[in-house]
């Protein structure tokens with residue numbers, strides 16, 4: 005048992021999917037996994053273990069933002085020896101070439117989070133996805149005929165931020181905004197583990213377009229299947 009996860013050692017698989025929303029964790033477990041056991045309900049941050057195509061996989065809600073995901077993934081890596089971590093999240097596009105419902109593989113994650121300044125004492129660390137996982141996810145998406153976008157995303161600390169410079173960030177190639185990937189990549193690097201963020205564009209900050217709940221459900225399924233198929237490849 006760790007401080008925020010009420011599971012025994014061995015209850016959690018060495019590969020895990022990480023949605024921000026604990027109800028997305030429940031949906032993934034109930035829809036895509038077999039022989040599911042719920043291992044965590046502390047703070048309603050649900051965690052489940054089951055099998056996908058015969059391989060053991062877990063799925064754990066992380067909450068919103070860098071502090072919350074940092075707590076969960078640190079405990080997952082330090083206390084439960086999790087090796088492969090794949091975030092399955094939503095994001096807002098700031099780029100004209102990235103449309104609502106597109107699926108992004110976050111190759112890297114820029115950030116305004118203070119976390120890396122604290123860890124690296126002012127040095128600009130570059131939080132980066134694991135190439136092997138990125139390639140596996142990319143190939144899984146291509147096999148499904150998906151037009152995946154691959155690039156730099158921005159992990160923001162402030163969801164409602166009227167000071168954000170979206171135009172400049174897009175000019176420098178940032179595709180979309182979300183709130184956890186830089187922490188995932190930094191902490192996975194610290195522990196020597198593999199990590200990748202896969203994100204579905206739920207809204208567009210340039211056009212004001214948003215998705216309906218039904219559309220989000222269908223698009224999430226693309227992202228989830230790409231994540232699961234990448235996760236089970238040796």
Ligand SMILES: O=P(O)(O)O[C@H]1O[C@H](CO)[C@@H](O)[C@H]1O
Pocket residue numbers: 023024025067068069092093094095163181182183184
């Ligand atoms: O849908 P999730 O995975 O929570 O991801 C995005 O949604 C939340 C904001 O609404 C933030 O956590 C952001 O990163």
Ligand SMILES: O=c1cc[nH]c(=O)[nH]1
Pocket residue numbers: 094095096097163181182183206207209
């Ligand atoms: O963090 C997020 C998630 C979705 N849309 C946004 O604009 N930001």
